[in-house]
Amino acid sequence: MVTSSASPLISVDELRARLEAGDGIRLLDVRYRLEQNDGRPGHLAGHLPGAVYVDMDTELATLGDPSEGRHPVPSRAVLQDAARRWGLNIGDAVVVYDDYRSVSAARAWWLLTRSGVDDVRVLDGGLSAWAAAGLPLEEGHVVPARGSIELEELSGGVATIDDAGSWPARGVLLDVRASERYRGEAEPYDPIAGHIPGAVNLPAGAYLNGANFAESGAIRAALAGAGVTDDSPVAAYCGSGLTAAHLALAGAVAGVDIAVFPGSWSQWCNTPGRPVATGPTPSGDIAG
Secondary structure (H helix, E strand, O other): OOOOOOOEOOOOHHHHHHHOOEEEEEEEEEEEEEEEOOHHHHHHHHOOOOOHHHOOOOOOOOOHHHHHHHOOOHHHHHHHHHHHHHOOOOOOEEEEOOOOOOOOOHHHHHHHHHHHOOOOEEOHHHHHHHHOOOOOEEEOOOOOOOOOOOOOOOOOOOOOOHHHHHHHOOOOOEOOOOOHHHOOOOOOOOOOOEEEOOEOOOHHHHHOOEEOOHHHHHHHHHHOOOOOOOOOOOEEEEEOOOHHHHHHHHHHOEEEEEOOOOOOHHHHOOOOOOOOOOOOOOOOOOOO
């Protein structure tokens, strides 16, 4: 399914120009990695001027039972309270970034856009692109005035665990984890290795150009290589729902609507009775 042609990405040059023009953009620093889940020390040491730190575990996710996955989506109330802490008001333009391939920034983009925030973009190349351009960083806390934004219930482009199980029968279900995890040869985070039966592997490297997203044509080619056509309903999952949102962002760059299964493999493999497949896709793994 084709989406709007407006890009969800913003370049360093465009962001700098808009900030210099006083456009009033709200900047969100969403640093998070599985091996270093607290991005606050890095944020305090240096962030884009005016950027507010966003915590993945408490603001963009919630704690839940293992059967809900490792990063269950927050309730509307929790996300709205967090967005108000970030200083967001209705109509604000928002730019999110992180320091690792925009994976965690994509989670914020996905949640906010699916919650009714109209103008959310991701800084292409993230913090490293800003620093490479020789642009300034600031240290310390940023505490904005509390905002008054009203969010909607998360809707559209969200696949449930049952949707994920039936998706291959009517479209393309993409697994964006590393190929060895997809094949079931290694599983560093979850109790069972393998993939959802019928899913096709498309690791993130297939649609990235270093830390930046590839051009839209290259993203569409990667999707086509995984079996996606113009008529295909497409959904994505990963380990815990973060990289799946990253692929949804890549899809938006290329004009392709990709639903996200936020519970992802961590929910699937912790739910009794769900079947598990191992090995490559029938046509072999997509190159990452």
